[in-house]
Amino acid sequence: MSSALSNRTGGQIPAVLGSFIIGIIVLGPILWAFATSFKTEVEAVVVPPTIWPNSPTLENYTKVLQDAAFLTDLWNSVAYSVGAVIIALLVGIPAGYAAARFSFKGKRALMLTVLATSMVPGVALLVPTYYLLETVGLLNSGVVVTIILSARIIPQTVWFIANFVEAVPIEIEDSAMIDGASRFQIIWSLILPLIRPGIAAVATIGIVTTWNDYITVAVFAPEVAKRTLQVALVNQVFDAVGISWSYMMAFVMVASSPVIFMFGFVQKWFISGLTAGAVKG
Template sequence: MSAAISSGRPNGRIPAILLSFIFAVIVLGPVAWALATSFKTEVEAVAVPPTLWPSTATLENYLKVFRDQSFLRDFWNSVAYSVGAVALALLVGIPAGYAAARFSFKGKRTLMLTILATSMVPGVALLVPTFYLLDSIGLLNSGIVVTIILSARIIPQTVWFIANFVEAVPVEIEDSAFMDGANRFQIIWHLILPLIRPGIAAVATIGIVTTWNDYITVAVFAPEVAKRTLQVALVNQVFDAVGISWSYMMAFVVIASMPVILMFGLVQKWFISGLTAGAVKG
């Protein structure tokens, strides 16, 4: 009987394997197509019928991207906005999350639900009033303002994540530190932060991906060309009066995606352990 069961296990996995393969094709298919197109000439990129792989691979599209004088400026803006927004979100979210996890006060649950509810408000609904407000006080095209707006969108989830990670740390550890003479700041800096480091890495990764891929915020609140990001530059190419160069655009997409992909690869271990850390309460 056990032999029959064990022999049936591989057959039972076939549907799951096929389903996983289908999902992999759906997800990775467009990525592979974009990567292949980036190595094609423009003539081959628009050829009918299309070819999957370039007949003669070329790096010319990538060289064109790097030769573009505005590319490095757009790249720097993307990095500055993303890193600045995540740093500000962590600066606010870590103490707020810690307070939510360790302190009890009247209206705490209502406050936390309110913070969570703010993240559910569509950003598009706030574009027009925020635009007119910034325009009236002369703060359009301000990199600092864009960074603050991007940060405000990820602060609610940061507070909730950090609160869950802190709750997973046994409170007895802090009690022992208090008995040894440590103050609250020392406990947070030297004890809590090292213990929830994987969680912080997970929150930072989600924040970087969210802000890096943001288009509408920068396009609306920083319409000046010198303030745009890679995402805004990419979308602008679609509306270029000269026309779209698909091979060049795909090379641009690949380059614009690489920083996030490389970052995720570097912190993958921490990211996975961070997402599961808050699920198990010490």
């Protein structure tokens, strides 16, 4: 028995080492950015570099939060992301439910078409979409940007919701129908509470995807008043004055914090939601 336990422990060592190495690769740049955000600009570019600042300062964070355009950029990021996810759920929940529960001619072809639309690179649609919006005078429209962002996450939302609904036993709905419940009542009062973790997972993925989107806002809403935190961050790289690395790292930390806090808040639902659709019956 001790030999078997020893072999099992020895077999876990490569996995542990691999996880440790991956953790360093992933967390290393984040920790470096975090440390740099507390440095002065002189210390941020000193050679050889220092791992942690000798005299940590909050000056960079103060500059970020006192920037007149920061709150506007933050509001735009929140509005676009939350709005896109709401639209995607309003479309994806009924569509996913229909795909899971109804049988109709051409259903498989339709679902594959929906899936195929998510495989089209967004860059390939930039030029025709730009000319269309410019022609009808809808450039720099926050509503249009939100709709475009939602269109990019709707296909995956439909497929995820369909899988989550399929994991709910059909007998539960049959019993509700016998009791006189309508289809809307079944979806609202029965299905939605049961697939709540799945909805949380889909919403989390959607917000992270839209929050990190740069090209859509940069192309279709070039006005400064319509830009997001991501666009503002990239614009600093092209600033004629030069790059302040300590300030930029503080900006990165602040811009990333809303998504990090949100993920920490819904982590339990997110994990259970990702695994819920994998088990049927």
